[in-house]
Amino acid sequence: MTSTAEQMHLSVQNLNKTYPRTEVPAVSDINLDVQQGDLVALLGPSGCGKTTTLRMIAGLLEPSAGSIRVKGKEVTSTPVHKRGMGMVFQSYALFPHMSVLDNVSFGLEMRGGGRRGNRKAAKAALDMVQLGHLAERRPAALSGGQQQRIALARALAIEPTLLLLDEPLSNLDAKLREAMRHEIRSIQQRSGTTTLLVTHDQDEALDMADKIAIMENGIIQQYDAPQEIYEHPTNKFVANFVGKANFIPSTSVRQVGEGRYSIEAGAFGDLTVPGVVGIKGDRAELVLRPHRVRLMADGEVAADRPRARGQIIASSYTGNVVSYEMQSSDNDRVIRIDQLSHPADRLPVGAEITVSFDPEDAYLVAEG
Amino acid sequence: MVTLQTTQLRTGGLPVKEKRSAKQRAGTLGLILPGSIGLFVGFVLPLIVMIRMSFNQHGTGGQLVETLTFENYGRALSDPFYWQVIGNTLWLGLLCGGLAVILAYPIALFLTRTTSKWKGVLIALAIAPLLTSAVARTYGWIAILGDQGIINGFLMDTGLLSGPIRLNNDMPGVIIALVEILMPYAILAMISGFGRLNNSLEEAAGTLGASRFKVFMRVTLPLTLPGVFTGFLLVFVLSISSFVTPRLMGGGRVFILATEVYNEATQTLNWPLASALSVILLILFGLLVAGYQQLTKRFED
Ligand SMILES: Nc1ncnc2c1ncn2[C@@H]1O[C@H](COP(=O)(O)OP(=O)(O)O)[C@@H](O)[C@H]1O
Ligand SMILES: [Mg+2]
Numbered sequence: 252m253t254s255t256a257e258q259m260h261l262s263v264q265n266l267n268k269t270y271p272r273t274e275v276p277a278v279s280d281i282n283l284d285v286q287q288g289d290l291v292a293l294l295g296p297s298g299c300g301k302t303t304t305l306r307m308i309a310g311l312l313e314p315s316a317g318s319i320r321v322k323g324k325e326v327t328s329t330p331v332h333k334r335g336m337g338m339v340f341q342s343y344a345l346f347p348h349m350s351v352l353d354n355v356s357f358g359l360e361m362r363g364g365g366r367r368g369n370r371k372a373a374k375a376a377l378d379m380v381q382l383g384h385l386a387e388r389r390p391a392a393l394s395g396g397q398q399q400r401i402a403l404a405r406a407l408a409i410e411p412t413l414l415l416l417d418e419p420l421s422n423l424d425a426k427l428r429e430a431m432r433h434e435i436r437s438i439q440q441r442s443g444t445t446t447l448l449v450t451h452d453q454d455e456a457l458d459m460a461d462k463i464a465i466m467e468n469g470i471i472q473q474y475d476a477p478q479e480i481y482e483h484p485t486n487k488f489v490a491n492f493v494g495k496a497n498f499i500p501s502t503s504v505r506q507v508g509e510g511r512y513s514i515e516a517g518a519f520g521d522l523t524v525p526g527v528v529g530i531k532g533d534r535a536e537l538v539l540r541p542h543r544v545r546l547m548a549d550g551e552v553a554a555d556r557p558r559a560r561g562q563i564i565a566s567s568y569t570g571n572v573v574s575y576e577m578q579s580s581d582n583d584r585v586i587r588i589d590q591l592s593h594p595a596d597r598l599p600v601g602a603e604i605t606v607s608f609d610p611e612d613a614y615l616v617a618e619g
Numbered sequence: 620m621v622t623l624q625t626t627q628l629r630t631g632g633l634p635v636k637e638k639r640s641a642k643q644r645a646g647t648l649g650l651i652l653p654g655s656i657g658l659f660v661g662f663v664l665p666l667i668v669m670i671r672m673s674f675n676q677h678g679t680g681g682q683l684v685e686t687l688t689f690e691n692y693g694r695a696l697s698d699p700f701y702w703q704v705i706g707n708t709l710w711l712g713l714l715c716g717g718l719a720v721i722l723a724y725p726i727a728l729f730l731t732r733t734t735s736k737w738k739g740v741l742i743a744l745a746i747a748p749l750l751t752s753a754v755a756r757t758y759g760w761i762a763i764l765g766d767q768g769i770i771n772g773f774l775m776d777t778g779l780l781s782g783p784i785r786l787n788n789d790m791p792g793v794i795i796a797l798v799e800i801l802m803p804y805a806i807l808a809m810i811s812g813f814g815r816l817n818n819s820l821e822e823a824a825g826t827l828g829a830s831r832f833k834v835f836m837r838v839t840l841p842l843t844l845p846g847v848f849t850g851f852l853l854v855f856v857l858s859i860s861s862f863v864t865p866r867l868m869g870g871g872r873v874f875i876l877a878t879e880v881y882n883e884a885t886q887t888l889n890w891p892l893a894s895a896l897s898v899i900l901l902i903l904f905g906l907l908v909a910g911y912q913q914l915t916k917r918f919e920d
Binding site: 309310311331332333334335336337338340342344345346347348357358361362405406409415 | 825
């Protein structure tokens with residue numbers, strides 16, 4: 252499959268938005284190609300421009316520049332009610348003066364068609380989210396999770412060319428949020444609806460998305476499959492935002508192959524590690540995920556592994572994982588280590604430890 | 620109420636029947652009493668006196684005869700003139716209410732929606748006319764609509780008219796002035812009644828395929844209707860009980876209940892009839908408020 256704009260379901264090119272009476276653009280040069288049937292997450296901290304991007308694609312906000320194409324057709328100046336995109340708002344935005352069934356059939360009604368057929372289709376959409384029995388209720392009489400599903404059914408009932416979800420799970424409690432993740436994902440896959448999901452929750456994005464676009468200050472920092480984002484972040488921001496990371500300052504950086512570098516990584520000494528292609532200069536930072544750092548047993552030898560000694564200065568227990576912070580003995584670096592926990596093995600603060608890691612598990616990024 | 624809630628919190632949500640202490644009850648009574656006395660002396664007593672008065676008789680010599688008769692009601696309701704007055708009054712109320720609501724609706728909608736930092740100032744400006752008395756504003760309208768007023772003056776100066784057209788001293792002038800004077804109330808009532816309106820509801824309707832017109836008809840209007848009803852009711856009630864503007868702008872040609880009550884009470888000195896007319900006006904109010912409550916109840920299901 253080639254990736255020309257014509258074959259993409261959604262193709263966003265050089266999208267820009269500067270709000271009136273503001274200086275800095277809220278969104279700059281967004282490029283995003285989404286394949287038919289994929290779920291793409293826009294992930295970034297609050298205020299980075301996710302909602303702005305989504306609203307421009309929905310037609311609720313006029314871009315300052317750039318183009319939006321759906322199935323190769325330019326829709327940048329198509330009014331919102333002719334775009335045929337289904338949107339789930341953060342507040343759900345269910346019509347309070349209509350029954351659940353009327354809410355769901357609203358979009359079908361706007362498209363014409365017989366009343367009876369519309370009601371049947373709306374009922375089917377409600378059954379899809381397993382809320383067929385609530386058809387005659389008013390939205391106000393439903394729980395947050397139920398309203399959320401009604402909003403989803405309403406957006407899906409029109410068989411949208413694109414489903415847009417703006418932080419759909421942020422108003423739910425933690426348990427329900429996780430259940431809804433899977434439900435949304437499974438409905439999305441069953442219906443084959445191409446979907447754009449806006450979220451600030453990295454777990455949600457990693458769990459649900461086929462591809463993730465990491466945004467910061469209105470710019471897409473990286474657009475890749477979840478695993479690529481996590482294992483091979485293109486810069487320090489991405490590595491820091493998605494998952495936890497140790498950043499080990501590295502010197503004497505020298506390229507030794509395509510995306511491979513020889514470095515001197517502080518207490519860990521000389522290493523050869525994979526990294527982002529094209530790092531310039533002789534300084535960089537090594538991304539090391541806390542759960543990839545290994546505590547070595549006393550007297551264990553692993554000559555080929557980089558290692559460092561230090562003292563535990565803090566530890567925290569979260570049930571399945573114990574996190575330690577280690578102050579390395581020869582410099583001021585604090586290294587975070589996550590261990591799958593077993594209460595019997597928990598080390599006290601002040602304990603002297605040796606840690607090591609596999610250089611192939613680390614990843615070098617430019618200084619940021 | 621407050622004590623009950625804290626008790627509920629303490630017991631984990633189980634409401635506990637609690638005897639309120641004598642001290643608490645005395646406190647509640649102390650808070651309610653001043654207002655109640657004021658209301659009783661200033662409203663309930665005069666009302667009783669007025670209702671009683673409406674059953675008295677206006678003697679042939681103009682003296683007051685204490686008795687119990689429906690004569691005044693009979694006279695008011697059998698005289699076609701008073702039916703005309705009641706009709707005029709209702710018509711004035713409906714027209715003023717309708718026009719004020721139509722004119723105030725877009726303003727209230729704009730003031731509800733605007734995200735401008737001047738929102739507070741704009742709302743204050745919209746209701747600022749309430750700071751001047753209705754008398755002053757009525758005279759303002761006389762200066763505009765009168766025979767020598769701005770409009771007639773302009774039309775005659777430019778030779779479009781040879782003589783003045785009658786803009787005031789009749790129903791149209793009264794309606795124009797009343798609508799303008801009462802519009803701030805309609806705006807206020809609507810702004811407070813537009814609470815259910817929310818930008819994302821209209822946007823959601825748009826994404827579902829509704830054109831701007833359909834969004835308005837299916838979402839905006841239904842959600843703002845409670846505010847519209849309240850605004851209408853307020854202007855209706857204020858205009859059928861208005862006296863100054865109909866009196867000053869009407870030029871003796873506008874006969875509504877309030878002006879007739881005034882005439883009977885101060886000119887004919889027929890207090891029993893004036894009272895009976897007042898009671899009829901009161902009953903009109905009562906019916907309307909009851910109807911309004913039925914309507915809102917239906918609306919909230
Ligand atoms: N209507 C607006 N007018 C001016 N600035 C806005 C408006 N909406 C959003 N912004 C600004 O644009 C930036 C991006 O906002 P938004 O897209 O809502 O971020 P996100 O959804 O990622 O939290 C923020 O800095 C925000 O303050
Ligand atoms: Mg947002």
